[in-house]
Amino acid sequence: MSKIGAPLALLAEVTHRCPLRCPYCSNPVELERASAELDTAAWQRVLTEAKALGVLQVHFSGGEPLARRDLVALVAHANCIGLYSNLITSGVLLDKARLDALVAAGLEHVQLSFQDAEPGSADRIAGLADAALVREAGLPLTMNAVVHRQNLERLGDMIELALAIGAQRLEVAHVQYYGWALANRRALLPTFAQLEAATATVEASRQRLAGVLTIDYVVPDYYARRPKACMGGWARRFLNISPAGKVLPCHAAESLPGFDFPSVHEMSLEEAWYRSEAFNRYRGTEWMPEPCHSCERREIDWGGCRCQAFALTGDAGRTDPACALSPDRDLLTAARADAEAPPSDFIYRQIGGMPARAAVE
Ligand code: SF4
Numbered sequence: 001m002s003k004i005g006a007p008l009a010l011l012a013e014v015t016h017r018c019p020l021r022c023p024y025c026s027n028p029v030e031l032e033r034a035s036a037e038l039d040t041a042a043w044q045r046v047l048t049e050a051k052a053l054g055v056l057q058v059h060f061s062g063g064e065p066l067a068r069r070d071l072v073a074l075v076a077h078a079n080c081i082g083l084y085s086n087l088i089t090s091g092v093l094l095d096k097a098r099l100d101a102l103v104a105a106g107l108e109h110v111q112l113s114f115q116d117a118e119p120g121s122a123d124r125i126a127g128l129a130d131a132a133l134v135r136e137a138g139l140p141l142t143m144n145a146v147v148h149r150q151n152l153e154r155l156g157d158m159i160e161l162a163l164a165i166g167a168q169r170l171e172v173a174h175v176q177y178y179g180w181a182l183a184n185r186r187a188l189l190p191t192f193a194q195l196e197a198a199t200a201t202v203e204a205s206r207q208r209l210a211g212v213l214t215i216d217y218v219v220p221d222y223y224a225r226r227p228k229a230c231m232g233g234w235a236r237r238f239l240n241i242s243p244a245g246k247v248l249p250c251h252a253a254e255s256l257p258g259f260d261f262p263s264v265h266e267m268s269l270e271e272a273w274y275r276s277e278a279f280n281r282y283r284g285t286e287w288m289p290e291p292c293h294s295c296e297r298r299e300i301d302w303g304g305c306r307c308q309a310f311a312l313t314g315d316a317g318r319t320d321p322a323c324a325l326s327p328d329r330d331l332l333t334a335a336r337a338d339a340e341a342p343p344s345d346f347i348y349r350q351i352g353g354m355p356a357r358a359a360v361e
């Protein structure tokens with residue numbers, strides 16, 4: 001096995017609470033209650049342990065991290081111990097006073113997600129206002145646009161929106177199909193024609209906006225021939241802490257059965273990272289089945305995404321079906337064929353009750 005290095009970044013999921021109900025939410029289907037969340041002192045201890053472990057950056061995320069009243073205290077602590085802090089937010093709970101307090105506490109970057117760019121839509125107007133606040137505060141801004149079948153035709157508008165608000169970077173992220181998004185896959189997976197048009201839009205925009213706006217875009221797994229190195233490989237570069245303090249190699253890992261993920265209540269981050277069974281299970285290449293085990297890309301993509309392999313095949317230890325060499329590739333072929341049929345309705349998450357169906361439009 002190649003040598004295990006320190007993680008680069010900590011994803012601090014400070015809460016699962018969120019005022020939005022995105023049908024592509026990748027949080028676990030079972031959300032943590034507010035009463036189970038780590039308190040301020042526990043999060044500060046976790047940040048200190050992360051710094052000692054070698055982590056350089058902390059990404060405050062959720063849910064909606066601004067739902068935590070102590071977010072300023074957490075950012076201040078990160079700043080005090082020398083961690084670069086980034087806030088990943090929908091902006092729904094952002095206002096000038098809150099942002100000023102976060103900047104004073106040492107916040108260094110904001111990643112603002114928006115759902116759509118329809119002219120006149122509430123989301124577009126709110127997104128513009130939130131982005132203006134961030135720019136006025138002098139912070140670098142990345143826009144994150146989650147794209148899917150229902151909004152991909154407006155990708156060009158999203159690029160113009162990112163330009164208009166002065167973002168330095170736009171991440172165009174296709175929905176990842178695990179968690180809640182998997183239940184909505186038939187409503188969300190783009191058709192092949194949509195995907196080709198979107199790729200052409202990105203390529204033309206990249207040329208036109210070179211030096212002004214950086215656009216990150218990768219082909220979604222369901223249409224790729226080879227998988228991406230999810231999280232840079234299992235437990236190789238990132239560490240994720242759930243709202244209740246579970247230490248995870250990625251934000252979706254709690255969906256995997258048969259794991260005993262460490263808790264910050266019982267184990268140091270150092271112990272969890274280097275010595276826990278859960279972190280070591282899919283590290284390196286020894287665990288890999290064929291065709292990965294003898295594949296020349298095994299230390300490039302690390303066999304793809306364990307959570308996607310589980311979501312599609314029921315076994316997290318199989319080759320990710322996003323790889324065309326996977327023996328389970330037909331599962332993706334069938335999903336792509338489904339995408340050519342009319343979309344199904346969205347299934348919305350309802351906090352505290354059973355999910356309800358709602359029409360797409
Ligand atoms: Fe990656 Fe495995 Fe596919 Fe090779 S066979 S490209 S290692 S997923």
Ligand code: FES
Binds near residue numbers: 231249251252306308
């Ligand atoms: Fe968990 Fe890819 S999201 S390994």
